[in-house]
Amino acid sequence: MAGTHPSRDNIGADGPLERFEWQIGSAADFAAEGKCRIVVIGDLQVGVYVFQNHYYAYRNFCPHRGGPVCRGSVGGAMLPSEPGVFRYGLEGRIVRCPWHLWAFDVTTGRTAFGIDRRRLISYPVIERNGSLYIEFKRPHEIAAARLLSINDAGGPG
Numbered sequence: 203m204a205g206t207h208p209s210r211d212n213i214g215a216d217g218p219l220e221r222f223e224w225q226i227g228s229a230a231d232f233a234a235e236g237k238c239r240i241v242v243i244g245d246l247q248v249g250v251y252v253f254q255n256h257y258y259a260y261r262n263f264c265p266h267r268g269g270p271v272c273r274g275s276v277g278g279a280m281l282p283s284e285p286g287v288f289r290y291g292l293e294g295r296i297v298r299c300p301w302h303l304w305a306f307d308v309t310t311g312r313t314a315f316g317i318d319r320r321r322l323i324s325y326p327v328i329e330r331n332g333s334l335y336i337e338f339k340r341p342h343e344i345a346a347a348r349l350l351s352i353n354d355a356g357g358p359g
């Protein structure tokens with residue numbers, strides 16, 4: 203498991219906004235477009251996607267019924283068009299949950315074409331010095347990641 207990097211440089215209305223960066227590997231390890239690479243961080247599974255040289259990360263949890271959405275296929279979709287016209291596009295940008303085939307846009311985490319308001323749970327991905335980091339902002343995820351990093355380091359004290 204990769205190392206961690208805590209940070210507290212954002213200021214919110216109630217004081218510093220804490221965030222926690224978790225190194226997931228080198229950028230070269232995640233270079234393949236059209237595929238998802240799942241990173242396991244304790245109990246959390248995060249799917250990392252690349253589309254047009256941008257990285258996107260989502261919890262492996264479908265907002266429909268909790269399926270393993272990041273294990274779904276990545277491809278394109280039929281596009282809205284006039285009657286009798288079939289247009290395919292968005293190749294590499296659509297992930298389909300394997301349970302009931304809901305389709306999500308890899309670049310936004312929203313359902314394709316806005317058919318439902320639910321969306322994937324996203325994480326910012328930071329590229330720095332050839333490495334990639336996932337940023338945690340939710341307090342319970344920060345606490346879990348911090349605990350893991352302490353355990354990785356052999357425990358406190």
Ligand code: FES
Binds near residue numbers: 266267269270300304
């Ligand atoms: S659980 Fe993902 S589409 Fe139903």
